[in-house]
Amino acid sequence: MENKNLILFNKLKINLLYAGAAFFFVGIFWLLIAGTGLIGLIILGLGLGLLAYILAGNFRETLEYIKAMDWKAIGSKYYYLLVILAIFIMVNVISNKRFLRWDITESRRYTLSPHTRNLLKQLEQGKKQIKVLFFRTEVPLIESVDDLLKEYKARCPIIEFEYIDPDKAPQRAKEYNIRSINVPYGNYKLYGTIIILSAGLKESIDVVKVDYRQAGGNYQPYLKLLDNLEKDISSAFLRITKSKKKIYFIYGHGEVDLDDMDKSGWSETKKVIADENYIVDKIYLASLGNIPEDCSLLVVGAPQKNYTDMEYEFLNKYLESGGHILVMLEPFTKNNINLFLNKWGLTTSERFVIDPASSYWFQPVIPLIKAYNFHPITEKLQASTYFPTAAGIEIMSKRPEGVDIQPLAKTTPESWLETDTSGKQVKYNPGLDKKGPIDIMVVVSKKIAENKEMRMVIIGDSDFASNSNVKYYGNMDLLLNTLNWLAGKEELIGIRSKPVESREIQLTQVKLKFVLYSCVIILPLLIIVAGVIIWLKRR
Amino acid sequence: MEMVHNIYSIVRKEIRQFFVSFVAYVLLFFFLLIGGYYFYIYIIEIRDAARVMPYFLNFMGFISFLLTPFVTMRTFSEEKKLGTIELLITSPIRESEIVLGKFFGTLLFYLIYVAFTLYYLIILIAYGKPEFGPVIAGYLGFILLESAYISVGILISATTKNQIVSGIVTLITLLFFWIVGWISSYFSGAASSILGYLSFMKHYEDFTKGVIDTRHIIFYLSVIVINLFFTIRLLENRKVII
Structure with a gap:
């Protein structure tokens, strides 16, 4: 028992x-x-x-x-x-x-920066659904973008990736308004757009840009990847996790109308801005008494009438506390905007720009800008922009202290500021008209505190972004880049672009023949000879 | 120590056997003929010294899955057909030593093949500036990939005394592990990731780019270990194989 x-x-x-x-x-x-x-x-x-x-x-x-x-x-x-x-x-x-990953390429091509890895860790913890669609043509140029995205996936498996060839799935490409790049790549029309979707927000990144290289005395366009793709992709991921920013358009003085569906209205433009993850709203300064807390950016859209001293006071106070304002002007307007501009070292007039040397479809009243000064706004701007009837902006010799004034776009030296606004006698009158180049886009900024900067962009035109013009040439990009810079859209800084060293093989016909003969004929034959010798010996 | 000695003696025997047969030279001839041709094409088409070797190593992973069955098919099948397997098993050498010996012997033999491709690297150094990270990682990955191929081949070879059957079954099996990555793209969700994970080639890609990832190393090592383990078990249960 x-x-x-x-x-x-x-x-x-x-x-x-x-x-x-x-x-x-x-x-x-x-x-x-x-x-x-x-x-x-x-x-x-x-x-x-x-x-x-x-x-x-x-x-x-x-x-x-x-x-x-x-x-x-x-x-x-x-x-x-x-x-x-x-x-x-x-x-x-x-x-x-639990894995380790070592990148032993020379430029650490497959190593994401600590900033990106940090961000991805936060995304992983946030458990927010994020989807990435990569619309692209499968060509060697794009391959390294695939590689880069794979690194994101390796670090943050919760992100869902989908690779789509727009030629095979045109419907999906249409859904996201994907366009091919206008410079051909070999025989292809090339696509390369990353769309990031999360909680109703959308960010898009075009990974390929057009550059120019010298070929036989003139410049040939060619396609290359963005210099710092990781920064752009990571910044987009960062932005998509934030809530939407708010842009206020000032009303009450005959400014641009966000609801006007006419050619000169801004209803289409409003949609374009909203698509960039902004909330667009209007504001009546006089009845409000102050500028709302949630305002990321204020737009003064070509007022036809005078602002009151009080209203200018609001704007100045807002700027001095680190505010962001976009000012658009129009020629032929008699208003007191100079009261405001002069304080910031600028002045404008009723006169309008005439540029016979560079204009939109040979209409000198519509200057066409092909080159810009270097600035975050224009850095990635590839296309030309046009400005139907633009006012000139003059930078005064007496500048306010601590304020940085930078012209971004100017007309050609052949242009001038026409004084005869009746339009009867459009020709250059020395002494009366101001000779070009004329500034039509100027950036004013001032550092307020460590992380605070007052920013103002003044554009001598508002029609460039109206319903009838916003979707042509580089106008939309210029508008959105300007808004993004002004609203301080988050950029993940500190990610350096990786140097790409050219390792092209220099082959002459003789060398090429040597490679062919030695690799394809001599080496295999030697093996057969060795085999025969050993076989004979064994016999 | 005795174990190492026993394995070494089998490795030597294996290598010798490979090189006295004319087939080895014919295989090497084709390997270098096709490899050389593709290297030449890559040089012309890619023209970037840093990217030729990654492409070539990727191609080598493909060509090897076609060649490996020819190499592994005879490892055990031949011994079984000739009856020499009985001698091997009754000798004081242990089953695990026989399997490891054959595995390393076949691997070494294959690496001698691969050593010839270093000639292409010399050409690249002479005519351009190749990047060495991806080359080192690529060859490391190739050794792991090829080891996995060989372990599959050896296991299948231990199940049959017919060399042809052994070769064909190995080829089909490797083909499966090769196209499974491609099949995975027709599925979604968990099925897609599991099928994709089984793909031998998908684990190889990172190596050829110059990235060493423990996930891929563990995958190959576990495939090798599991196959060799089963082979040893098969030999130990002699009844099953003779």
């Missing part, structure tokens, strides 16, 4: 030992996959407890039991197949959760 009880007790202990081991491994497995969590800890604790309980009292016994086990017999049973497979799966699952 006693003996039987002992056997029973031993069996119980042995089963507890197995259970302890099983709990122990499942617990470790759980913790490795899910990270630290209560359930995993409980399972692990249970396993350790059981093992400790059994081993503490019966250490020698257990050891002997394990020693006496018939491993061969266990091995020959079929269930070891399952055990092996389970181990295989377990090892691989763990290795996928």
Whole structure:
């Protein structure tokens, strides 16, 4: 009786030992996959407890039991197949959760910067659904973008990636308004746009840009990737996690009308701005008394009438506290905007720009701007922009202290500011008209505090972004770049572009022939000769 | 120590056997003929010294899956057909040593093939400025990939005494692990990621780019270990194979 009880007790202990081991491994497995969590800890604790309980009292016994086990017999049973497979799966699952990755390329091409990795970690923890669509033509140029995105995926598996060839799925490309690049790549029309979607927000990045290189005396356009793609992609990820910013358009003085669906209205433009993740609203300064807290950017859209002193006071106060304003002007307007502009070192007039040397479809009243001064706004602007009837902006010699004034776009030296606003005699009158180049876009900025900058952009025209013009040439890009810069759209700074060294192989015809003969003929033949010799020897 | 010695003696025997057969030279001839031709094409088309070797190594991963069955098909099948397997098993050498010996022997033999491709690297150094990171990582990845191929071939070879059957089954199996990555793109969600994970080639790509990732190393090592383990088990249960 006693003996039987002992056997029973031993069996119980042995089963507890197995259970302890099983709990122990499942617990470790759980913790490795899910990270630290209560359930995993409980399972692990249970396993350790059981093992400790059994081993503490019966250490020698257990050891002997394990020693006496018939491993061969266990091995020959079929269930070891399952055990092996389970181990295989377990090892691989763990290795996928806890892994190391070394990039041993010279320029660390596949290493994401610490900033990006940090951001991705936050995204992973945020558990927000993020989807990335990459519309692209499969060509070698784009390959490295695929590689880069794979690094994002490797660091943040919750992001869903989809690769789409717009030629094969035109419907989807249309859905996201994907356009091909106007410079051909070999025989292809090339697509390369990344769309990032999350919680109703959308960010898009065009990965390819047009550059020019000298070929036989003139400049040929060619396509290249953005210089710092990682920065652009990471910034887009950063922005998509933030809430929308608000842009206020000032009303009440005959400014541009966001609801006007006419050619000169801004209803289309409003949609374009909203698509860039902004909330667009109107504001009546006189009735409000102050500028709303949530205002990221204020737009003074070519007022026809005078502002009151009080209203200018609002604007100045807003600017001095680190505000952001876009001012658009129109010629032929008699208003007191100079009261405001003069304070910031600028002045304008009723006169309008005439540019016979660079104009839109040979209409000198519509200057066409082909080159810009370097600035974050114009940095990525590839296309020309046109400004139907533009006012000139003059930078005064007396500038306010601490304020940085930078012209961004100017007309050609052949242009002038026409004084005869009746339009009867459009020709250059020395002494009366101001000779070009004329500034039609100027940036004013002033550092207020460590992370605060007053920013103002003045454009001598508002029609460039009206319904009828906003979608042509580079006008939309200019408008959006300007708004983005003014509203201080987040950019992940500190990500440096990676130098790409040219490693082109310089091959002459002779060298090429040598490669062909030595690789394709001589080397394989030598092997056959060696084989024959050995074969003969053995005979 | 004795174990190392035993494995080494099997490795030597294997290598010798490979090189006295004319087939080895014919295989090497084709390997270098096709490899050389593609290297030449890559030089002309890519013209970027840093990117030729990654492309070539990728191609080598492909050509090797076609060649490996020819190399591994004879490892055990031949011994079984000739009856020499009985001698091997009854000798004091342990089953695990036989399997490891054959595995490393075949791998070494294959690496001698691959050593010839270093000639292409010399050409690149002479005519351009290749990047060495991807080359080193690429060859490391290739050794792992090829080891996985060989482990599959050896396991299948241990199941049959017919070399042709062994070769064809190995080819089909490797083909499966090759196209499974491509099949995975027709699925979505978990099915897609599991199928994609089984693809031998997908784990190889990162290496050729110059990225060493422990996930890929673990994958190949676990494939190799599991195959060699089963081979050893097969040999131990002699009844199954003879």
